[in-house]
Amino acid sequence: MSSLSRWGLHAALLALLCCSESSEAAFEVYTWPERLVVENGGSRTVNCSTSCANPVMGGLETTLEKTLLEEQPQWKSFRISNVSRDTVLFCYFTCAGEQLSKSLNVSTYEFPKQIILQLQPVWVTLGKPFTIECRVPDVKPLESLTLTLFRGKETLHSQTFSGGATDPQEARVTFNSTASKEDGLLNFSCQAELDLRSRGGDVLRNISENKVLRVYEPPPENQMVIIVTVVSVLLFLFVMSVLLCFVFGQHWRQRRMGTYGVRAAWRRLPQVFRVQHM
Numbered sequence: 001m002s003s004l005s006r007w008g009l010h011a012a013l014l015a016l017l018c019c020s021e022s023s024e025a026a027f028e029v030y031t032w033p034e035r036l037v038v039e040n041g042g043s044r045t046v047n048c049s050t051s052c053a054n055p056v057m058g059g060l061e062t063t064l065e066k067t068l069l070e071e072q073p074q075w076k077s078f079r080i081s082n083v084s085r086d087t088v089l090f091c092y093f094t095c096a097g098e099q100l101s102k103s104l105n106v107s108t109y110e111f112p113k114q115i116i117l118q119l120q121p122v123w124v125t126l127g128k129p130f131t132i133e134c135r136v137p138d139v140k141p142l143e144s145l146t147l148t149l150f151r152g153k154e155t156l157h158s159q160t161f162s163g164g165a166t167d168p169q170e171a172r173v174t175f176n177s178t179a180s181k182e183d184g185l186l187n188f189s190c191q192a193e194l195d196l197r198s199r200g201g202d203v204l205r206n207i208s209e210n211k212v213l214r215v216y217e218p219p220p221e222n223q224m225v226i227i228v229t230v231v232s233v234l235l236f237l238f239v240m241s242v243l244l245c246f247v248f249g250q251h252w253r254q255r256r257m258g259t260y261g262v263r264a265a266w267r268r269l270p271q272v273f274r275v276q277h278m
Contacts, residue, residue: 035200
């Protein structure tokens with residue numbers, strides 16, 4: 001073999017070795033999911049993987065409780081439990097003497113399980129104002145919450161909140177309206193929507209119990225005048241009938257007693273008293 005051929009073979013082997021080493025050195029680390037949102041106190045599965053064909057070691061670094069579920073040379077699956085706060089996880093692998101890691105942001109949420117809807121007042125006169133109030137005691141994250149008030153299927157009011165508190169917060173929305181006939185025929189309700197898509201989750205919804213508004217419609221003024229007039233006439237007739245009964249009763253009594261009553265009274269007087277007056 002000529003010296004040129006031997007040089008070419010050595011160059012090919014060197015290039016293959018260099019390419020192999022460079023391909024091992026230029027590896028990547030991945031996490032699944034790429035964003036993770038967990039209900040407060042809940043558990044989820046996290047996968048760590050790498051493009052390195054023969055990693056020396058790998059794992060998951062976290063302060064949370066973790067359990068190794070399954071593993072292969074290029075990936076590992078973990079279960080994280082009792083997630084009660086926002087935190088960051090790190091998947092790491094070592095390949096060809098180099099270690100790389102990939103961070104995973106974990107956020108927690110508090111689902112609005114209790115939705116309190118109130119109508120103030122419950123009984124209202126037609127045309128008078130009333131207030132609809134919807135309250136959620138605990139929700140997180142507040143900036144992902146939208147409260148919507150409904151009358152039947154009609155949207156009366158919708159409000160999205162803002163804030164960056166790490167603890168569950170109370171959310172409240174109110175809407176003022178004027179009582180109409182339709183208000184007494186339809187149910188009122190409040191829907192809470194927690195949009196977690198930006199954090200790697202889904203859209204969660206819950207709705208309150210239905211509330212009914214009692215609308216009282218007062219009689220028209222002319223009808224009220226008629227009612228008052230009728231009541232006054234009936235009262236007058238009643239009083240007149242009582243007076244007539246009394247007058248006729250006295251008259252009948254006088255006719256019945258008449259002269260006989262006077263004579264009987266005269267006889268009952270003492271004789272001396274009668275003689276003095278004769």
